[in-house]
Amino acid sequence: MQSKLILLFLFLISSSAFSQLDQFKWKEAFISYEKPSEFRDREYSFDSENPFDFIKKSFANAYWFFISDVDGDNCPFRPSCSSFFMQSINETDIFQASMMFFDRFTRDMNFTKALSNYPKVKSGYYYDPPQNYTLNRSKIRYLPSTYVVDE
Amino acid sequence: MIKIIFNLILIASTIFSQTDSFNFQSPHNIKLFADYLFCEGDYLRAAEEYEKISTISDDTINFKIMISYSEIGLYQQSNLKYKFQPNSLLTNDARRLFIKNLFLDSPDSYYEKTGSELFPFQLDSLSLNYRNKLISISFLFSSVENIPAEEILYPFELQERKIILSFYDQKKDPSYKSPLLAGVFSTIVPGTGKMYVGEWGDGITAFLITSLFAFLAYDNFKAHHNTRAWIFSGLGAFFYGGNIYGSVAAAQIFKARIDFEFNDGLKLYLEQQNYFLPEYDFCK
Numbered sequence: 001m002q003s004k005l006i007l008l009f010l011f012l013i014s015s016s017a018f019s020q021l022d023q024f025k026w027k028e029a030f031i032s033y034e035k036p037s038e039f040r041d042r043e044y045s046f047d048s049e050n051p052f053d054f055i056k057k058s059f060a061n062a063y064w065f066f067i068s069d070v071d072g073d074n075c076p077f078r079p080s081c082s083s084f085f086m087q088s089i090n091e092t093d094i095f096q097a098s099m100m101f102f103d104r105f106t107r108d109m110n111f112t113k114a115l116s117n118y119p120k121v122k123s124g125y126y127y128d129p130p131q132n133y134t135l136n137r138s139k140i141r142y143l144p145s146t147y148v149v150d151e
Numbered sequence: 152m153i154k155i156i157f158n159l160i161l162i163a164s165t166i167f168s169q170t171d172s173f174n175f176q177s178p179h180n181i182k183l184f185a186d187y188l189f190c191e192g193d194y195l196r197a198a199e200e201y202e203k204i205s206t207i208s209d210d211t212i213n214f215k216i217m218i219s220y221s222e223i224g225l226y227q228q229s230n231l232k233y234k235f236q237p238n239s240l241l242t243n244d245a246r247r248l249f250i251k252n253l254f255l256d257s258p259d260s261y262y263e264k265t266g267s268e269l270f271p272f273q274l275d276s277l278s279l280n281y282r283n284k285l286i287s288i289s290f291l292f293s294s295v296e297n298i299p300a301e302e303i304l305y306p307f308e309l310q311e312r313k314i315i316l317s318f319y320d321q322k323k324d325p326s327y328k329s330p331l332l333a334g335v336f337s338t339i340v341p342g343t344g345k346m347y348v349g350e351w352g353d354g355i356t357a358f359l360i361t362s363l364f365a366f367l368a369y370d371n372f373k374a375h376h377n378t379r380a381w382i383f384s385g386l387g388a389f390f391y392g393g394n395i396y397g398s399v400a401a402a403q404i405f406k407a408r409i410d411f412e413f414n415d416g417l418k419l420y421l422e423q424q425n426y427f428l429p430e431y432d433f434c435k
Contacts, residue, residue: 002152102393103400106360112352117408132407133400142407144415 035073056089077118078125078151081108088130091139100133119147127151178204182212190434194219205232210239215433217248226252233271244431246278251426254285261289280306284427287315291322291417311424318417325409330402337398341391344398348405357394361387 044061046054063082068075075081084104088097107113107128118126127149131139143149174180185200198219201212213234220229230252235242253269254261265286267274274282283306290298303319304312328348337344342358345351364387371380421427 096396098389099393099396100400102389103397106357106390106394106397107353109360110352110356115352116350132404133397135396135400135403137403137407140404140407142404142411144411 055094056086060086075108076113076126077104077108077128078121078123079129081105084128084130088133091130091134096134100130103133104128117145119143119145119149121149121151123151178207185215186433189215189219192222194222198223210235210241210245211433214241214245214248217245217252218431221248221252221255224255226256235272237272242272243277244429246272246275247281247428250278250282250285251428254289254426258289259292259294262286262293262295281427288417288421291315291318292414311427314420318413318420321413325406325413327406327409328402330399330406333398333402334395337395341394344395345401348398348401350401353397353401357390357397361391361394364390 042064044064046057048054048057060082063085068080068082077084079087081101081104085097085101088100091097092100107116110116113126118128121127127143129141131141181200181204185197185204188194188197188200198216201216201219204212205216213232217229217232220226220232230249233245233249235245239245249270249272253264257264272278287303287306290303300316300319304315307315333344333347335344336347337357340358341361342354342356345354345357347354364383368380368383368387371377371383
């Protein structure tokens, strides 16, 4: 009889402790498995009055419109090819940045790039910063392929 | 039955309760806790605990504080804790740890730190030999060139010399690739500069793309489709130029990679050798 009372008591306690509250009701969870795509949030506007920035933005917009958006989110590198180009211009000049960009584009088309020694970012993309390609040795930061970059 | 269980719980909670009579903050208990943290490798918290009882004149505690700070990379702070009498059993170890900290603080420029004013003790033969070993290693880490092998090797014993000599040879004659040559190769045949630095996939891709655009330009000029021909010529020229540029950059990255691997290998060797120091058995 006593053991039945104990069991009943425990049952009452557990049902009160783990009951569904008014503040938090069990309901259907809305989980999205869709991969977020950055290219849908692109800023195409020309908001700078600097003519150099205007030229730079024109190149970036043209690349996004004719290549990036058509290709989709398929660039295996980080920064992506268009970001690489923009960062290259900031690091160097428009001519050198173009050379860096076409070299990057060639490396992007290499089907065996997985065999190269690129480190990876956490999301799995190959890490390939423009600073390594400015021909300024002091800016080169070599990272082994086993290294995972915290982007 | 219920009464018995209830009584047992009451008795147990009274017997095993935390009482004021047990002093967690006594020096003995702090030391026990610090020793536990030290042996678990939690050097940051171990140092904090040891610092609480550092007023006690105990060379072992002092030495453990030095080790703890050194292990977490606070080399200068570690050396500030050097307070050893010459007759202490740990003096020789503490001196070498002091020298190791100076080295680890800046391995590539340690060879410049030779002044006796840097040391709060007289360098005896043991610590002098240890300092000379680390100076030799520092030369290997530095960008100083053309140092005679004898100058690097003399502090080491025969067994160590073989390994240090192999590092010296790697340093003296590294397997770099010439950026100029890479650029020239890619100028003559697109992609070969990349192949020269070992990037075979990139080289073949560059060769195929440049050849494709060159062919398209040639074919369209031949067919008098001049607009298309110029577009392909322009694109081909950019890919050609980009490949020459990329080959030079790849040779520079290759050099950075060789330097990185050399330094990494040397660091690994030093760690395996425990920086030529004996293993301390405080945790056995």
